[in-house]
Amino acid sequence: MDEIISQERSIQAMKARKAVAVDSRTGSTESSLSSKTFEDLFLEHWSAIYRLLVSMIGDPAEAEDLALETFLRLYRHPPKTGEGTNSGGWLYRVATNLALHSIRSAKHREHYEMSAGKGALEDAPETRPPQILETEEDHRMTRLVLAKMNPHRAQMLVLRYSGMPYKDIAKALNLSPASVGPLLLRAEREFEKVYLALIEEEK
Amino acid sequence: MNKHLNDGQLRAALDQELDGSVMDHLENCPTCRRQQAQIKAETQQATSGLSFLGSQAGQSGPDAKTALIHFHQYNESRKEISMFRKLFTSSTLRVGLAIVVILAVIFSFPQARAFADQVLNLFRVQQVVVVPVDFTGIQMLTGNDTLGKQVSDLIASSVTTQQNPGAPVPATNAAQASQLAGFTVRVPQGMTPSRLSVENAAAFTLKVDVAKAQALLDESGRSDLVLPTSINGADVSVNIPASVSVAYGTCPDPAAQDTGIGLNSGGSAGRRYPDCVILAEIPTPTVSAPGDLNIAQLAQIGLEFTGMTSDQAAAFTQTVDWTSTLVIPLPKNAATYDQVTVDGVTGTLIQRPADDAPQYVLLWVKNGIIYAISSLGTDSQQAIQMANSLP
Numbered sequence: 001m002d003e004i005i006s007q008e009r010s011i012q013a014m015k016a017r018k019a020v021a022v023d024s025r026t027g028s029t030e031s032s033l034s035s036k037t038f039e040d041l042f043l044e045h046w047s048a049i050y051r052l053l054v055s056m057i058g059d060p061a062e063a064e065d066l067a068l069e070t071f072l073r074l075y076r077h078p079p080k081t082g083e084g085t086n087s088g089g090w091l092y093r094v095a096t097n098l099a100l101h102s103i104r105s106a107k108h109r110e111h112y113e114m115s116a117g118k119g120a121l122e123d124a125p126e127t128r129p130p131q132i133l134e135t136e137e138d139h140r141m142t143r144l145v146l147a148k149m150n151p152h153r154a155q156m157l158v159l160r161y162s163g164m165p166y167k168d169i170a171k172a173l174n175l176s177p178a179s180v181g182p183l184l185l186r187a188e189r190e191f192e193k194v195y196l197a198l199i200e201e202e203k
Numbered sequence: 204m205n206k207h208l209n210d211g212q213l214r215a216a217l218d219q220e221l222d223g224s225v226m227d228h229l230e231n232c233p234t235c236r237r238q239q240a241q242i243k244a245e246t247q248q249a250t251s252g253l254s255f256l257g258s259q260a261g262q263s264g265p266d267a268k269t270a271l272i273h274f275h276q277y278n279e280s281r282k283e284i285s286m287f288r289k290l291f292t293s294s295t296l297r298v299g300l301a302i303v304v305i306l307a308v309i310f311s312f313p314q315a316r317a318f319a320d321q322v323l324n325l326f327r328v329q330q331v332v333v334v335p336v337d338f339t340g341i342q343m344l345t346g347n348d349t350l351g352k353q354v355s356d357l358i359a360s361s362v363t364t365q366q367n368p369g370a371p372v373p374a375t376n377a378a379q380a381s382q383l384a385g386f387t388v389r390v391p392q393g394m395t396p397s398r399l400s401v402e403n404a405a406a407f408t409l410k411v412d413v414a415k416a417q418a419l420l421d422e423s424g425r426s427d428l429v430l431p432t433s434i435n436g437a438d439v440s441v442n443i444p445a446s447v448s449v450a451y452g453t454c455p456d457p458a459a460q461d462t463g464i465g466l467n468s469g470g471s472a473g474r475r476y477p478d479c480v481i482l483a484e485i486p487t488p489t490v491s492a493p494g495d496l497n498i499a500q501l502a503q504i505g506l507e508f509t510g511m512t513s514d515q516a517a518a519f520t521q522t523v524d525w526t527s528t529l530v531i532p533l534p535k536n537a538a539t540y541d542q543v544t545v546d547g548v549t550g551t552l553i554q555r556p557a558d559d560a561p562q563y564v565l566l567w568v569k570n571g572i573i574y575a576i577s578s579l580g581t582d583s584q585q586a587i588q589m590a591n592s593l594p
Contacts (some may be wrong), residue, residue: 039271042270042271043267043271046270047267050265050270051264052256054264055256056256060264063264064264064265064270067270072274072278075274135255138252139255141252142252142253157253158253160218161254161256161257162256163257166215166220179211180215180220181212181213181215181218181220182209182210182214183211184211184214185210185214185242185246187249188246188249188250189245189246191248191249191252191253192245192246192248192249195248195249195252196248
């Protein structure tokens, strides 16, 4: 899958370079956002990006920080010409990258937290229904699987399961729409594999 | 269409992401439908495990307009404190120490001198001095790709690593940490650390490339600053001894990336590690370089680069002994600093009293060891008490 993504990205990168070259003839090789354009994009995409990050991270405070960091990158280093027509996809890509990086950085801690979560499940206080604790445990497990997966595949899963259509995923990841189905399937198969390995590990 | 669908198409069909003609084939092809059912079964765990990503009801958070206000505050705070915050992690402090030391030495070679036969000079930190500077000019360079590439090229072509510190090594107590680090580690009396770790020594040499360094200044818009060509080819060797980090409370894992206090985390680090205090100890790094140095001359260039006027830089350089002083440039308006008496010597307390993420670091040097106590919070008295309780 990495090879396919790499080839796809090379093609898209060539297209992007051509787009930049066209702009360079007019003296501009990099897009920039006016304050109004940035604020319009912020207001349009904030809620979706924030919700995605809360789902991925599970911590609203950290999700808000990562969402602010995502928009800060748009503000300071907006996508170059060729990517700029899809700022929404670009934001999703940056946000998922930041979140996956955060999950991976904290994966050891999360591993222990997860173990602690199991203990908590066994000694569940009466105030919290067991179903809620099981759901939280499932979410932690999913995050751990994503953290252990190939980053490209993990990103593909996050974008798809957050509800993004194939054509938008293709734009966000610089892929052709026809390649999304096969790549998604490979990502799901890796998810299954890592998940089962983790279950074995936990035993 | 008579050809059977491949697995990728069958997967896309589950999301209704195929053209009508292909979907028509699937509807009328038992073989494809069986294969699709098998794919659905084998990816069931992924489907159920990841489904919560799409059901985000009740996770609205701050509304977009409020968030936009937060964003502008965040942007401003990142402008002011991005460099300051780097002082607050032990590893970054080490790099910062090394860079400041290197800059002090690089910017200190006199003109017209043959290096080969010079006796080496040795730099050792004996005191710390803070100098407030306006980093606005440097911050405006962020995003300059050409400059970034030049910096990378300069480092790649100039620096040779002799010793890489590797990952921090945990220690069970101060005695073991002392043994691993090679110096006597002091820990506050009456306090139990949550983690002790030792980072091994590092060493590298740097060969000065004036042309590249000057091109870097030019690209930064500071072609008014001219480096003397006589320093070209000079070898500077830097030895950073092993250091020890002693954590109290719940602190970020030093082995994990980007979990350091205050780095890239806005106010959330303060919320996650409210009781974290870190004591770092490192014997003074040493820098060997060709002798007969005129440190003030080129330190002035460095200070002017950071935003000082020529007069200010000249006045400051006259007040500093550049062979023994660690100079920490501090962004103006981002923090305050005071001299305090700790551990029997004069130390420097730097505080960032921001509402969202207050931080402080207490620095001092004693018997050749640099000490730093840092925390997210405002209780700097705690650091002073800790310093004074060292045996």
